[in-house]
Amino acid sequence: MSTSSAQPGGALTRQEQRHITRQLLLALIASGALILGLLWRWLAPEQVAVADLLLGAASLVVAVPVLRHAWHSLRYPSLHGLTDQLIALALLGAWATGDLLTAALLPLIMIVGHILEERSVIGSQEAIEALSKLTRSRARRVDGEGNLHDIDNHDLESGDVVEVRAGDHIPADGLVLEGKASLDTAPITGESVPQEVEPGSEVYGGAINLDGLLRVRVTRTGETSTLGRVIALMQSAEQASPPITRLLERHAARYLLLVLMIAASTWFLTQDAQAMLAVLVAACPCALVLSAPASSIAGLTVAARHGILIRGAAFLEELAEVNAVVVDKTGTLTHGKLQLEALAPADGVTQQQLKALAASLGATSNHPVSRALSDIAPREEWLLLENVRELQGLGVSAATPQGEAVLGRPELLATSVADLPEVPEHDGPVVGLALEGRFLGWLLLADSLRGEAATAMAELRELGLNRQLLLTGDRQSVADRIAHSVGIRDVIAGALPADKLNQVKQQIDSGYRPMVIGDGINDSLALKAGVVGVAMGAGGSDIAMSSADIVLIGSDLRRLGTCVRLSRRCRRTLQVNVFIGLGWTLAIVAMAAFGWLGASGAVVAALLHNLSTLLVLGNAGRLLRFEEKLSEQK
Numbered sequence: 001m002s003t004s005s006a007q008p009g010g011a012l013t014r015q016e017q018r019h020i021t022r023q024l025l026l027a028l029i030a031s032g033a034l035i036l037g038l039l040w041r042w043l044a045p046e047q048v049a050v051a052d053l054l055l056g057a058a059s060l061v062v063a064v065p066v067l068r069h070a071w072h073s074l075r076y077p078s079l080h081g082l083t084d085q086l087i088a089l090a091l092l093g094a095w096a097t098g099d100l101l102t103a104a105l106l107p108l109i110m111i112v113g114h115i116l117e118e119r120s121v122i123g124s125q126e127a128i129e130a131l132s133k134l135t136r137s138r139a140r141r142v143d144g145e146g147n148l149h150d151i152d153n154h155d156l157e158s159g160d161v162v163e164v165r166a167g168d169h170i171p172a173d174g175l176v177l178e179g180k181a182s183l184d185t186a187p188i189t190g191e192s193v194p195q196e197v198e199p200g201s202e203v204y205g206g207a208i209n210l211d212g213l214l215r216v217r218v219t220r221t222g223e224t225s226t227l228g229r230v231i232a233l234m235q236s237a238e239q240a241s242p243p244i245t246r247l248l249e250r251h252a253a254r255y256l257l258l259v260l261m262i263a264a265s266t267w268f269l270t271q272d273a274q275a276m277l278a279v280l281v282a283a284c285p286c287a288l289v290l291s292a293p294a295s296s297i298a299g300l301t302v303a304a305r306h307g308i309l310i311r312g313a314a315f316l317e318e319l320a321e322v323n324a325v326v327v328d329k330t331g332t333l334t335h336g337k338l339q340l341e342a343l344a345p346a347d348g349v350t351q352q353q354l355k356a357l358a359a360s361l362g363a364t365s366n367h368p369v370s371r372a373l374s375d376i377a378p379r380e381e382w383l384l385l386e387n388v389r390e391l392q393g394l395g396v397s398a399a400t401p402q403g404e405a406v407l408g409r410p411e412l413l414a415t416s417v418a419d420l421p422e423v424p425e426h427d428g429p430v431v432g433l434a435l436e437g438r439f440l441g442w443l444l445l446a447d448s449l450r451g452e453a454a455t456a457m458a459e460l461r462e463l464g465l466n467r468q469l470l471l472t473g474d475r476q477s478v479a480d481r482i483a484h485s486v487g488i489r490d491v492i493a494g495a496l497p498a499d500k501l502n503q504v505k506q507q508i509d510s511g512y513r514p515m516v517i518g519d520g521i522n523d524s525l526a527l528k529a530g531v532v533g534v535a536m537g538a539g540g541s542d543i544a545m546s547s548a549d550i551v552l553i554g555s556d557l558r559r560l561g562t563c564v565r566l567s568r569r570c571r572r573t574l575q576v577n578v579f580i581g582l583g584w585t586l587a588i589v590a591m592a593a594f595g596w597l598g599a600s601g602a603v604v605a606a607l608l609h610n611l612s613t614l615l616v617l618g619n620a621g622r623l624l625r626f627e628e629k630l631s632e633q634k
């Protein structure tokens with residue numbers, strides 16, 4: 001599937017494109033008639049009727065969409081509808097006073113202005129294109145011999161069989177052949193309750209496998225996959241309105257009434273019909289309506305260019321307000337690419353037994369610990385597993401021919417092993433292995449700190465995010481050491497996914513506005529609970545993409561600082577835009593009311609109006625120049 005074929009114009013949907021084409025066509029026809037009419041007036045001044053007929057035709061052609069939109073907006077009130085109503089009123093007024101030229105020119109100027117707005121430089125094409133590049137997911141195709149091939153989900157065909165592990169996206173629509181799992185379908189259906197699937201169940205591309213190991217036969221690929229949906233999400237982000245716009249929206253009816261009163265008093269006091277029409281046109285709140293989306297779309301675009309994927313304008317606003325950081329350890333502050341350092345088998349257990357079982361269980365999960373273990377024994381030695389279950393934040397369990405096997409943290413083993421030995425001293429993650437209630441041994445792993453972690457955390461402190469908390473499922477000693485090396489003072493270790501969630505909630509309750517950073521593995525609840533949730537992209541799981549509000553595609557922590565700085569710039573741009581939108585509108589309304597816009601005041605007002613929207617777009621466009629190199633690592 002290619003995006004370009006699905007979305008010919010990039011940001012604009014097909015419907016919007018058709019709409020614009022139609023409007024352009026009408027505008028062209030109207031301009032033709034208008035020019036002809038003016039020529040006629042000039043060349044044959046005695047044939048008034050012919051010229052009037054042409055001007056009348058021009059005004060009728062453009063009146064159709066204006067009146068239709070106005071009628072529509074009466075039934076479905078919106079802020080943009082206000083403009084349509086005001087223009088329709090001005091148009092009717094021009095007709096009533098027999099001013100055919102104004103009646104034709106007014107809608108024409110407004111239509112052209114609005115096409116410019118919609119197609120403006122800040123059209124989010126770029127952002128959406130960047131997005132579509134990034135949302136391609138991988139798939140593990142199973143071939144006839146049972147071998148796995150890691151391929152792009154775009155290359156899947158219906159009939160292919162794929163393996164889907166816990167944390168993976170379902171790469172395409174399909175039918176479950178083997179395995180049981182709970183799926184998070186929120187990205188597709190918006191449904192927050194997980195869907196339980198078993199052989200025979202239908203699954204949708206883009207859903208996330210929370211815990212089981214599935215074999216899925218692909219039934220549909222392409223346009224119904226995640227890609228299209230994420231793009232749709234981006235498009236809806238464009239339409240999301242910030243507080244100021246919402247405030248106006250609520251008072252739209254009152255605004256209209258106020259404008260009508262000003263227009264009426266203008267007429268009453270000056271007896272100048274043109275001034276009254278000019279007031280109606282000048283009061284169109286387009287610049288104000290546009291001020292917020294223009295700056296947030298520019299912000300989202302710039303963010304995407306820096307490898308920062310933001311789900312919507314609202315999060316951009318929230319980002320500017322954060323004052324605390326809650327950060328996860330494995331896969332976030334560390335690379336999450338663990339290595340087996342040592343084995344500590346129990347008496348009577350061989351290293352090979354330990355490795356073979358750990359690798360078979362490890363291969364079923366996306367957790368960094370599991371992934372590391374899947375390589376420690378060759379595939380031929382793996383045991384046949386059934387009923388694979390991932391216990392969030394604890395480990396995995398499965399039925400083997402030799403009995404029930406458990407791989408995970410000591411707390412998990414303690415539930416099935418009666419006399420669990422002490423956990424050995426070790427400077428990294430430690431997992432244990434048990435079979436049928438018998439302890440088999442410890443596996444000691446090592447992880448490395450990301451090079452930029454300390455710099456990134458220091459930079460955030462400089463930006464005022466002084467409250468910093470490390471929240472991890474790992475042991476206290478490991479957590480303390482990492483926290484110390486990146487300058488984080490507060491540490492909570494040994495946390496389960498639910499504890500992580502509660503800790504974040506507690507931060508919020510005690511007045512902090514935390515940004516939560518994680519890799520999506522066992523911290524997706526916490527990511528969702530944060531004021532903004534930021535997920536690491538490349539190393540993180542697909543689950544992160546759905547739980548997080550922001551994804552750092554390059555997984556470079558220094559981009560967190562970029563996020564905060566960009567959001568603050570955006571907020572300033574928005575403030576300036578609102579100032580322009582509000583100030584300019586008030587100024588032309590005042591000039592119109594005092595009759596300062598002259599004999600063709602309505603047309604002048606329309607031109608000034610278009611200029612104001614261009615100013616707003618231009619100011620937002622300055623944001624597009626925002627460019628930040630990664631800072632030096634200290």
Ligand SMILES: Nc1ncnc2c1ncn2[C@@H]1O[C@H](COP(=O)(O)OP(=O)(O)OP(=O)(O)O)[C@@H](O)[C@H]1O
Nearest residue numbers: 328329330365367370393394395409472473474522
């Ligand atoms: N799928 C799994 N396979 C093996 N061990 C697991 C698995 N899930 C969790 N564990 C064990 O549970 C511990 C806690 O896991 P969790 O993901 O909550 O935190 P973490 O990976 O240690 O670090 P962080 O919370 O900072 O990402 C891990 O250290 C690991 O020992």
Ligand SMILES: [Zn+2]
Nearest residue numbers: 083113284286
């Ligand atoms: Zn407008």
